[in-house]
Amino acid sequence: MGISCEQIRNEFSALLDDELDQEDREFVEEHLSDCADCLRELHGYKVVSDTYFYHHPVKAPEDFEERLRVALAPAPTGWRSHTTVWRFAAAAVILMVVGLSAWRMASSSSAPMMLSKLEEPERALGADEIRDSAQTSVPVEERAAGASAEMAVSDAPESPLAGDGLGAMEEGIGGRTVRDNTFYESKTLESKVVAESEADFPVAQAAPMAKTDDDLFVAKDASEVAEKSSNSIEESAIAEGEAVAPRQEFGAPMAPPAEVPADATASQDKKESTSQALPMAAPAPPVSPDESTVAKVRPDMARRERSSAVDQEPGGFGVARIAAPIQWNDRKFELRGDTLTQSDFRDETLVDIAIPSDAWNTLLDNHPDLIQLMKKAKKAIVSLDERWYRISTST
Amino acid sequence: MVILEETEPHSDDDLVRACREGEASAFEELVRRYKDRVYNVVYRYLGNHEDSLDVALEVFVRAYRNLDSFHGHAQVYTWLYSIAANASRNKLRDQSRKGRNKGVSLEALQESAPSVAQAATTNGVTPSHLAQKRELNEGLKACLEELPDTYRLPFVLRTFDQLSYSDIADTLDCPNGTVKSRLNQARKRLRDCLTNRGVL
Numbered sequence: 001m002g003i004s005c006e007q008i009r010n011e012f013s014a015l016l017d018d019e020l021d022q023e024d025r026e027f028v029e030e031h032l033s034d035c036a037d038c039l040r041e042l043h044g045y046k047v048v049s050d051t052y053f054y055h056h057p058v059k060a061p062e063d064f065e066e067r068l069r070v071a072l073a074p075a076p077t078g079w080r081s082h083t084t085v086w087r088f089a090a091a092a093v094i095l096m097v098v099g100l101s102a103w104r105m106a107s108s109s110s111a112p113m114m115l116s117k118l119e120e121p122e123r124a125l126g127a128d129e130i131r132d133s134a135q136t137s138v139p140v141e142e143r144a145a146g147a148s149a150e151m152a153v154s155d156a157p158e159s160p161l162a163g164d165g166l167g168a169m170e171e172g173i174g175g176r177t178v179r180d181n182t183f184y185e186s187k188t189l190e191s192k193v194v195a196e197s198e199a200d201f202p203v204a205q206a207a208p209m210a211k212t213d214d215d216l217f218v219a220k221d222a223s224e225v226a227e228k229s230s231n232s233i234e235e236s237a238i239a240e241g242e243a244v245a246p247r248q249e250f251g252a253p254m255a256p257p258a259e260v261p262a263d264a265t266a267s268q269d270k271k272e273s274t275s276q277a278l279p280m281a282a283p284a285p286p287v288s289p290d291e292s293t294v295a296k297v298r299p300d301m302a303r304r305e306r307s308s309a310v311d312q313e314p315g316g317f318g319v320a321r322i323a324a325p326i327q328w329n330d331r332k333f334e335l336r337g338d339t340l341t342q343s344d345f346r347d348e349t350l351v352d353i354a355i356p357s358d359a360w361n362t363l364l365d366n367h368p369d370l371i372q373l374m375k376k377a378k379k380a381i382v383s384l385d386e387r388w389y390r391i392s393t394s395t
Numbered sequence: 396m397v398i399l400e401e402t403e404p405h406s407d408d409d410l411v412r413a414c415r416e417g418e419a420s421a422f423e424e425l426v427r428r429y430k431d432r433v434y435n436v437v438y439r440y441l442g443n444h445e446d447s448l449d450v451a452l453e454v455f456v457r458a459y460r461n462l463d464s465f466h467g468h469a470q471v472y473t474w475l476y477s478i479a480a481n482a483s484r485n486k487l488r489d490q491s492r493k494g495r496n497k498g499v500s501l502e503a504l505q506e507s508a509p510s511v512a513q514a515a516t517t518n519g520v521t522p523s524h525l526a527q528k529r530e531l532n533e534g535l536k537a538c539l540e541e542l543p544d545t546y547r548l549p550f551v552l553r554t555f556d557q558l559s560y561s562d563i564a565d566t567l568d569c570p571n572g573t574v575k576s577r578l579n580q581a582r583k584r585l586r587d588c589l590t591n592r593g594v595l
Binding site for chain 1: 423426430432434459531532535553555559578583585586
């Protein structure tokens with residue numbers, strides 16, 4: 001192939017597209033008449049062009065003009081889009097402000113109290129003592145408040161009973177529906193944040209409150225707190241069907257569930273009138289993280305809310321929750337004494353199973369989801385494989 | 396205001412002038428005149444209808460909003476194609492950023508190479524011939540997709556819209572010689588690609 005072949009081949013496209021002037025065209029054609037290689041090369045170019053040229057043109061969709069008209073409507077479209085953006089921006093700002101205020105209210109209410117308590121003249125505690133006290137109180141609080149919130153968040157979706165518990169709560173909050181799990185979780189998380197943010201606060205230093213279940217957060221003795229919380233927490237967990245802390249050993253006091261209504265209304269308490277907010281917040285069982293926050297931080301406020309809670313309890317949320325049935329594997333259970341009993345149990349012969357024991361392990365192998373049931377109570381009577389079992393957690 | 400008379404056809408320049416005067420029907424006429432050509436070129440460049448529709452709409456929206464920037468030195472369609480070229484390149488760039496495969500779309504393949512059974516029933520051609528043709532079409536489509544943008548755009552403008560080298564040069568804002576060499580290079584690469592695929 002001589003240099004002229006390369007020059008000629010550079011003109012092939014123009015030749016095929018009829019874009020060569022007469023002189024160049026003649027020159028190329030003359031070369032091709034003597035060069036079989038270039039002719040073969042040209043054939044390849046032509047096949048490519050002809051094949052693509054064979055393709056049918058594609059037409060725009062029939063509604064193209066209509067779509068374009070919509071796209072071109074400048075004023076309405078622009079106005080709408082700007083408005084939409086501004087609406088979203090405004091909504092975002094409002095949400096942020098509300099969220100920030102709620103958070104600040106929660107956190108600021110603790111800070112001044114912390115300071116005031118630190119500065120109380122009659123309090124002889126120094127910073128170190130407070131720190132020590134806080135550390136000793138953390139496990140209690142963690143088990144009772146933070147842990148419950150955490151567990152509720154992590155366990156709630158898995159627990160087959162969680163849904164029922166939520167349903168029960170719906171009934172118990174006087175018409176207010178809390179169906180939104182996202183809301184539930186976010187509020188639970190919020191309570192966790194609040195609880196954790198105050199983890200350093202010396203719970204045991206808080207003023208003792210009236211004899212309600214909330215006392216566990218203001219009690220001076222951690223063991224006493226644990227003792228007190230054992231029954232009430234367990235009951236509330238059973239009543240609500242909420243997931244409880246799985247990290248606990250059997251027999252240990254159950255961690256309480258996070259209280260959706262209490263949490264949900266906690267922030268509202270601060271904004272709404274007491275009479276409106278309390279019917280939902282008040283009956284919350286002792287271990288509501290939010291309640292604990294209130295109790296620790298503002299004894300006066302907590303006392304107010306607590307008294308309202310007592311007032312509201314008989315006809316309120318707590319009763320409804322306790323009355324609510326608990327389900328496990330499509331079976332209904334009810335609390336008989338301290339035993340979670342399958343509803344259709346009628347004095348049948350029972351096989352006693354202790355936890356821990358080999359028999360329990362065997363049973364658990366065959367029915368792994370029993371663990372969920374036993375998270376709800378220390379004792380349970382349940383029918384399995386056509387036999388009735390009384391499963392008891394050894395303390 | 397320029398009032399378009401219904402009876403006589405208007406040049407592109409008239410239509411643009413009328414558009415500038417606020418005559419909405421003039422722009423509608425421009426759209427009717429060029430929508431298929433713009434869409435076809437964009438489709439051949441991008442290879443799928445969804446993106447092609449987006450880009451073709453964008454072309455006319457941009458044109459409408461930038462009518463003042465059209466000075467009339469070039470043809471309206473080369474102006475539209477230049478907008479289309481930029482919009483298509485941007486589309487491909489966005490796709491590559493998002494990790495979307497810009498390879499041959501199934502719909503484009505099906506369109507350019509109808510199924511053997513379907514074609515056999517309509518044309519009465521032997522299945523083996525159709526299979527061969529289909530193979531060629533698929534190969535061409537794939538090779539076109541592999542062609543670098545520099546060569547693909549002039550090739551598409553020339554092959555699928557029969558633009559002259561001069562118009563392509565206006566569209567791409569480059570000299571005629573560049574168009575000629577790019578087109579030559581495009582065909583050479585496509586032929587090599589087809590040969591490598593065993594199609595040619």
